[in-house]
Amino acid sequence: MPADHPEVQRLSNGILAAVAPLPDLESASFMILVPRGEIDDRPGRCGEATVLVEMLSRGTEHLDARAFVEAMDEIGLDRSFDASSEYLTISGSLLPRHFEKGLSLMKEMLAAPRLDPAELPAARQLVYQSALAIDDDPAEKVFVELKRRYHPPPYHRPFGSFPEEILQIEIEELREAARALPSRDLIVAASGKIETEKTLSLIEKVFTDFPNREPASFPQISPERKSGAEHVEKETGAQVQIAAAFPSIPFSDPDFIKVSLATAVLSGGMSGRLFVEVREKRGLVYSVRAFHSAFRPYGTVYAYAGTTPERAEETLRVLVEEMVRLGEGVSAEELKRARTQLRSRVVMSLESARARSGTLATDLFYRGRARSADEILEEIAAVTPEGLNDFLANHPFRDPFVLTLGPEWRKR
Amino acid sequence: MTEFARRTLSNGLRILVEHRPTALSVGVGFFVRTGARDEVPQIAGVSHFLEHMAFKTTKKRDALAVSRELDRMGARANAYTSWERTVFYAQVLPEFARDAVALLGEMIDPAFLEEDFSVEKKVILEEIEMYNDRPEFMLFETMLEKRYGSHPLGIRILGTRESIGPLSVEQMREYHAARYRCGNVVLAVAGAARIEEVAEWASEITLPEGGVARPTPSVPPPEERFFEIERPEDKTCHFVRAFPGPPSSNIKERFLAQIVSILFGDSEGSRLFWALVFPGIVETLDVGTLSFTEDGIFYIGFSALPENVQKSVEILGNEWRKLAEEGFSKEEWDRAKTKFSTRTILGSESILGRMGSIGGDELEGLPYHSLAEELAIIDSLTMEEAREFIRRTNTPLIEGRIGPK
Numbered sequence: 001m002p003a004d005h006p007e008v009q010r011l012s013n014g015i016l017a018a019v020a021p022l023p024d025l026e027s028a029s030f031m032i033l034v035p036r037g038e039i040d041d042r043p044g045r046c047g048e049a050t051v052l053v054e055m056l057s058r059g060t061e062h063l064d065a066r067a068f069v070e071a072m073d074e075i076g077l078d079r080s081f082d083a084s085s086e087y088l089t090i091s092g093s094l095l096p097r098h099f100e101k102g103l104s105l106m107k108e109m110l111a112a113p114r115l116d117p118a119e120l121p122a123a124r125q126l127v128y129q130s131a132l133a134i135d136d137d138p139a140e141k142v143f144v145e146l147k148r149r150y151h152p153p154p155y156h157r158p159f160g161s162f163p164e165e166i167l168q169i170e171i172e173e174l175r176e177a178a179r180a181l182p183s184r185d186l187i188v189a190a191s192g193k194i195e196t197e198k199t200l201s202l203i204e205k206v207f208t209d210f211p212n213r214e215p216a217s218f219p220q221i222s223p224e225r226k227s228g229a230e231h232v233e234k235e236t237g238a239q240v241q242i243a244a245a246f247p248s249i250p251f252s253d254p255d256f257i258k259v260s261l262a263t264a265v266l267s268g269g270m271s272g273r274l275f276v277e278v279r280e281k282r283g284l285v286y287s288v289r290a291f292h293s294a295f296r297p298y299g300t301v302y303a304y305a306g307t308t309p310e311r312a313e314e315t316l317r318v319l320v321e322e323m324v325r326l327g328e329g330v331s332a333e334e335l336k337r338a339r340t341q342l343r344s345r346v347v348m349s350l351e352s353a354r355a356r357s358g359t360l361a362t363d364l365f366y367r368g369r370a371r372s373a374d375e376i377l378e379e380i381a382a383v384t385p386e387g388l389n390d391f392l393a394n395h396p397f398r399d400p401f402v403l404t405l406g407p408e409w410r411k412r
Numbered sequence: 413m414t415e416f417a418r419r420t421l422s423n424g425l426r427i428l429v430e431h432r433p434t435a436l437s438v439g440v441g442f443f444v445r446t447g448a449r450d451e452v453p454q455i456a457g458v459s460h461f462l463e464h465m466a467f468k469t470t471k472k473r474d475a476l477a478v479s480r481e482l483d484r485m486g487a488r489a490n491a492y493t494s495w496e497r498t499v500f501y502a503q504v505l506p507e508f509a510r511d512a513v514a515l516l517g518e519m520i521d522p523a524f525l526e527e528d529f530s531v532e533k534k535v536i537l538e539e540i541e542m543y544n545d546r547p548e549f550m551l552f553e554t555m556l557e558k559r560y561g562s563h564p565l566g567i568r569i570l571g572t573r574e575s576i577g578p579l580s581v582e583q584m585r586e587y588h589a590a591r592y593r594c595g596n597v598v599l600a601v602a603g604a605a606r607i608e609e610v611a612e613w614a615s616e617i618t619l620p621e622g623g624v625a626r627p628t629p630s631v632p633p634p635e636e637r638f639f640e641i642e643r644p645e646d647k648t649c650h651f652v653r654a655f656p657g658p659p660s661s662n663i664k665e666r667f668l669a670q671i672v673s674i675l676f677g678d679s680e681g682s683r684l685f686w687a688l689v690f691p692g693i694v695e696t697l698d699v700g701t702l703s704f705t706e707d708g709i710f711y712i713g714f715s716a717l718p719e720n721v722q723k724s725v726e727i728l729g730n731e732w733r734k735l736a737e738e739g740f741s742k743e744e745w746d747r748a749k750t751k752f753s754t755r756t757i758l759g760s761e762s763i764l765g766r767m768g769s770i771g772g773d774e775l776e777g778l779p780y781h782s783l784a785e786e787l788a789i790i791d792s793l794t795m796e797e798a799r800e801f802i803r804r805t806n807t808p809l810i811e812g813r814i815g816p817k
Contacts, residue, residue, distance in 0.1 A: 024434035066686070069680060072680075072681075073747040073750065074746075074750065075750070076754030076755075078754060078758060094754065095757065125693075126689065126692040126695065129648070129717060132647040132717070133696075135646075135647045136647055136648050138545050234645075236643075236645035238542070238544040239538070239541050269487070271476065271482070279535060281531070283533075284534075285538055286535055286542050307538060308541055311538075337483040341483060344487070345486075345488075347436050347437065347505060348488070348503065351435065351436055
């Protein structure tokens with residue numbers, strides 16, 4: 001395996017610059033992570049973060065919307081601007097010779113977005129439509145409904161919860177939100193066919209005039225999570241969507257690798273317990289899985305299955321039983337398979353500049369440091385069956401909150 | 413950068429390997445030249461159901477042992493069925509490549525146990541229902557059904573409750589015996605592996621020799637030009653308009669179709685982006701090509717709120733007409749080419765992506781193309797050729813919508 005040496009440097013204005021070169025690749029990628037997400041949306045403005053990102057993409061002080069798009073297309077910048085719960089991300093992949101230009105364009109977008117009021121109605125309309133479209137995708141909708149009920153403020157208003165609020169967003173609100181962005185606790189991560197020192201200097205050069213950062217703070221959340229079950233009726237679905245949330249630990253917890261291994265045992269591949277028990281043995285579903293997702297203050301493990309109404313009761317029962325049963329421990333064979341799966345993922349991520357720059361940025365965001373691939377592989381190798389089972393016994397998956405969406409399935 | 417080699421074994425199995433010295437993984441795929449279009453309506457969905465059965469009991473081990481073996485290798489493994497092919501693939505660390513080839517080779521000759529079959533039939537029926545909750549998918553399927561009518565390309569990949577329900581394991585065995593023959597199979601490998609070792613690993617394959625013919629009946633004109641599926645429960649409408657497109661063998665035309673798709677309908681910076689997405693009239697665009705042995709489709713589609721559909725269809729028609737009549741600028745053309753080339757380079761970094769291109773091309777009777785050769789084709793495309801493509805692709809075949817009225 002080739003060496004993976006991430007280097008991190010804090011610029012004089014506090015921005016974190018990070019580079020992990022992958023010299024065997026042809027491309028370069030960057031991810032700019034701005035800690036301003038859905039949780040920072042104003043009250044009554046669910047969707048604000050997404051509208052903000054949409055408006056940012058519509059031009060800068062010097063380039064109107066069309067000129068900005070053309071400038072990015074001229075250098076073949078393959079880009080993505082996204083808003084999630086705790087941050088915005090501005091990602092791009094491109095050929096290394098255009099790296100400086102690409103990064104500079106993104107910096108301009110953050111430093112001096114045009115925010116032309118004439119663009120606002122169209123931007124709102126676009127985002128509004130994408131919120132409504134969630135209603136037509138029951139597998140996605142079930143998670144919006146679950147998160148709304150399960151997570152405490154300010155995590156309780158995921159995108160798609162209140163589409164009408166998108167249409168209320170005003171330009172002044174966006175201007176205020178955008179003004180604050182350059183002073184956020186930014187992370188600029190890069191990977192691919194780039195050189196460490198040169199790229200760190202480049203990032204410094206591009207972002208040097210950003211103001212001093214304000215350290216990000218995150219809400220204090222009490223450890224108690226909601227449990228129970230609710231059903232949201234949607235008569236016309238063919239399937240019942242089942243989503244369950246189980247309390248778990250955040251990314252920053254040193255035991256986090258054990259949760260990754262646990263979810264791999266449940267759902268990492270076709271010998272995963274959920275796949276075997278719910279799908280293979282009983283034919284109850286096509287789709288079943290469990291996965292970990294975390295916010296800064298706490299973590300959640302979600303389980304999901306989609307099935308027809310007649311099978312919903314059994315599916316839910318088996319799903320939850322398997323999640324709970326994991327607390328009794330895993331076999332050495334199961335751990336070995338889980339370990340290989342995680343190891344494969346780590347090594348294969350080094351074949352993608354986009355993947356590497358992404359994990360660099362999120363590592364810094366959640367853990368405050370950039371782990372090398374070797375470090376992660378060592379962490380994986382260090383977990384023993386006893387260590388994992390001890391952890392599972394003390395942190396079993398239990399007392400979930402379950403949300404089902406679709407036709408009525410509960411027996412009277 | 414990469415080294416390509418091919419070999420055909422005495423049983424007719426073709427092996428293609430693109431060796432990349434710097435790769436950290438190996439992508440292996442068995443590409444079988446069979447799919448929905450090789451079925452008849454009574455057994456619609458048998459290819460896809462068979463794909464599922466490959467993950468069950470084989471001649472050497474039971475279903476759980478197959479899953480455990482895949483996971484023991486840490487494989488990123490999956491399979492898919494399309495209209496003209498069924499593909500079984502895995503991406504693994506190099507130390508597991510031999511085992512991956514052996515296992516996949518074993519899986520494509522399943523035991524077809526009755527008990528596996530009856531449990532898996534339920535899973536297939538669940539999958540059919542899952543897609544019934546996806547309007548965009550239903551629209552596309554219906555469009556193909558109506559465009560092709562009784563021609564085999566109109567058969568649904570998943571089949572229907574009516575065709576899957578009564579399907580017997582004997583019918584599946586018969587289908588397998590007819591179609592899964594070495595002459596109909598390609599083993600494509602990309603990454604940290606070499607032809608000599610792959611050829612050795614593949615020597616255990618148990619499929620019989622021989623090739624299989626694929627009749628290619630003439631394609632009739634569609635019987636309907638327009639269809640509508642009402643789903644009052646949906647919030648969003650989806651629309652698609654289909655034009656004649658290039659068959660698989662016409663590489664140049666397929667590349668032209670891709671670049672025209674980017675110029676006209678890319679999700680950023682294209683004609684339709686500015687006319688429809690940017691002003692917030694539609695939510696998403698979907699423009700692309702499907703190529704089959706004897707025919708193809710070039711399609712333009714979007715999703716929008718019901719009140720915007722009529723307007724969007726008009727704008728779409730006007731923009732296409734404008735493009736055909738007035739052409740496009742050199743700057744627009746250069747940007748489309750840059751996007752196309754950059755995406756091709758980015759895509760080539762994916763081991764599974766390369767495996768897919770190599771296997772798919774061979775199955776379609778196309779010569780191998782390295783990344784450099786693909787970029788050379790893109791580079792050679794001229795504005796005049798693109799204009800000609802647009803002119804040829806003039807008249808829509810069929811269009812349809814799904815959603816609330």
